[in-house]
Amino acid sequence: MRDPENAIVEVELPDDFDDFWAAGLADCASYPLDPVLTEMPSLSTDKVIVYDLRYTSYGGLRIAGWYTVPRDRPAPHPALVTIPGYISEPTIPKEWSELGYAALAVAPRGKLRSNDVFNPGYPGLLTHNIIDHNTYGYRGFYLDVVRAVEVLLDRPEVDDLRIGLQGSSQGGGLGISTAALLPDVIRCVAAGAPYLCGIMTAPTLTRSYPYEEINEYLRVHPEDADRVRETVAYYDGLNFAPKVRAPTLLYLGLEDDVCPPETGFALRRVLTCETTLHAYPHCAHHAGLPGVMRIVEDFLAEHLTPGR
Amino acid sequence: MNFDSYWSAVDEELAVISARPGLDLVPARTTDEATSYTVRLTSTGPYRVFGHLSIPAGDGPFPALLRTPRHGSVNLVPHPNDRSRYVVFCLTHRGQRLADEGFSAAYPGLLTMGIDDPASYIYRGIAADCLRAAEFLMSLDEVDPARVAVSGDDLALLTAARRPGFSAVRLSELLFYRATEARLKSSRYPLEELNDHLRAGSSAQIVDKTLAYFDPVRHASAVTARTLLAVDDPDWCAALIGALPAASVYKLTHLDGTDNDFLDAWLAELSGVPPMSRFLV
Structure with missing residues (x-):
């Protein structure tokens, strides 16, 4: 019988973890952000203005997003970056702007509209160059989310002191990494069913995708197990977690076959920031959805105060 | 064009286009439990579509499952639990x-692509793709023709309605059912696409006319298979429940x-295979 709350999930911390990510951030900084916003009247409503967004990220790639702003509320607005799941495309975050946020739904590289240059496909992203941490597909992907926050910092209608992150699954995992890489900027994180935590343990606890991609890769390349382990340690949320300073909301499904709950509890144990955890019995990867969204909305409102 | 003529024309287009299936083994997904392939098929257009196929190890025939x-x-790729039990x-x-050579669907955008003319609506071709997939699956020697299921949203229902031979239909997350009413309930995508499209100047009457061809209620009476409808609100779905014979x-x-x-x-019970939870205990 599994005991998710007390299971041991360990990840080695690479000696050069901080230097590795500092180098990635430095690469990003070597390119002008060059954000271009194009208003989309046909997608806008009487409550929300919708923009197509493009900006420059790691390696000089242009990245897309949807940016929405409340039409009927005075600036400055609190802001959210919403981060997509593994197989989902970012939707236009009108509902967040209806609640008073400037909201940026980022399409990291490989997602539609950001896949002209980098397109590992699905399945495929999780194992793209997984034997080399320097060229692993997720390196730019992680940094694209960081750059999305920098876009918000560049916007005059955004209150720089009220920026949060929201996402589930991959969006939850990257919420943790982004908050760790921008500890002075991020004010709160809502992370559901966080993926990319305990990356080498998770495939031993499930046969579901995306982690099953790692099992498949090692089925064909068993000799690469050590190199895979070395690579993903640089990307593991458990190694980012101690650097997160923002209050964090976690919600887990105790029968999650996609992101095993053991990994979510392990994340909770290594977070040193103010953390709230909701664990839902009999729930799988939805992790309490749709009901938990009210808790998410209240959490974000408490820290980001839309309508203030 | 009336409803029956519209869909008969799709069948006629498919009938004159050979599927020409091409299968490639996927070693990484091939285990003691099952053999996996990628598949390419020709649908209307002609357009080459894609699929993941898995066949259990051992002596068949096996129950089969089409996921629309x-x-x-x-x-998603077929889950290992399903690969071990079903074709x-x-x-x-x-x-x-993986089926985007020549045409890459936009999100948002796909739901309203060509919607102002039923003949050019993208979902006419997408439905044809599903019908072609059904034909392909049922043509496999490894499939037990008495145990073929289809699972998915409205496309699964439409497929079961237009291709005989399914013994079970499992439906969830309906997209087209009462879409013209549901679009008014929130600004959530994909139905928000309909609102966007109408704001851009299209006619609600024309959009409704196109969507009517895909209304699951209109297809339901042709579904003879045992059907499970998984829904949030049975009252909201009463019209569909009433229209499905079984x-x-x-x-x-x-x-x-x-x-x-x-x-x-x-589905496992109807198919004669053991149930399996995806959460490993």
């Missing part, structure tokens, strides 16, 4: 990833571990 595509750019075919329709209803609890297990067990 979800609304989104990516479709599984997961279709990727035109425009989705429907049972599962009200989702939103304890999705419980819901997933129920849906798996329902």
Whole structure:
């Protein structure tokens, strides 16, 4: 019988973890952000203005997003970056702007509209160059989310002191990494069913995708197990977690076959920031959805105060 | 064009286009339990669509499961639990990833692409892709023709309505059912696409006319298979439930571990295979 709350999930911390990510951030900084916003009247409503967004990220790639702003509320607005799941495309975050946020739904590289240059496909992203941490597909992907926050910092209608992150699954995992890489900027994180935590343990606890991609890769390349382990340690949320300073909301499904709950509890144990955890019995990867969204909305409102 | 003529024309287009299936073995997904392939098929257009096929190890014939595509750019690979029990075919329709040579579907955008003319509406081709997938799956020697199921949203219902031979239909996350009413309830995509499209100047009457061809209620009476409809609100779905000849209803609890297990067990029982939970204990 599994005991998710007390299971041991360990990840080695690479000696050069901080230097590795500092180098990635430095690469990003070597390119002008060059954000271009194009208003989309046909997608806008009487409550929300919708923009197509493009900006420059790691390696000089242009990245897309949807940016929405409340039409009927005075600036400055609190802001959210919403981060997509593994197989989902970012939707236009009108509902967040209806609640008073400037909201940026980022399409990291490989997602539609950001896949002209980098397109590992699905399945495929999780194992793209997984034997080399320097060229692993997720390196730019992680940094694209960081750059999305920098876009918000560049916007005059955004209150720089009220920026949060929201996402589930991959969006939850990257919420943790982004908050760790921008500890002075991020004010709160809502992370559901966080993926990319305990990356080498998770495939031993499930046969579901995306982690099953790692099992498949090692089925064909068993000799690469050590190199895979070395690579993903640089990307593991458990190694980012101690650097997160923002209050964090976690919600887990105790029968999650996609992101095993053991990994979510392990994340909770290594977070040193103010953390709230909701664990839902009999729930799988939805992790309490749709009901938990009210808790998410209240959490974000408490820290980001839309309508203030 | 009336409803029957519209769909007969799709069948006629498919009938004169050879599927010409091409299969490639996927070693990484081939185990003691099953052999996996990628598949390419020709649908109307002509357009080459994609799918993931898996065939259990051992002596068949096996029960079969067609998974029609979800609304989104990516479709999942058959889950190992399903690969061990069923001949599984997961279709990727035109425009989705892996079937996007020449046409890449936009999200948002796909739901309203060509919607102002039923003949050019993208979902006419997508439905054809699903029908082609059904024909392909049922043509496999490894499939037990008495145990073929289809699972998915409205496309699964439409497929079961237009291709005989399915013994079970498992439906959830309906997209087209009462879409013109549901679009008014929130600004959530994909139905918000309909609102966007109408704001841009299209006619609600024309959009409704096109969507009517895809209304699951209009297809339901042709579904002879045992059907499970998993829904949030049975009252909202009463018209569809009433139109399906052999429907049972599962009200989702939103304890999705419980819901997933129920849906798996329902089909497993009809197919004569053991139920399996995706959450390993």
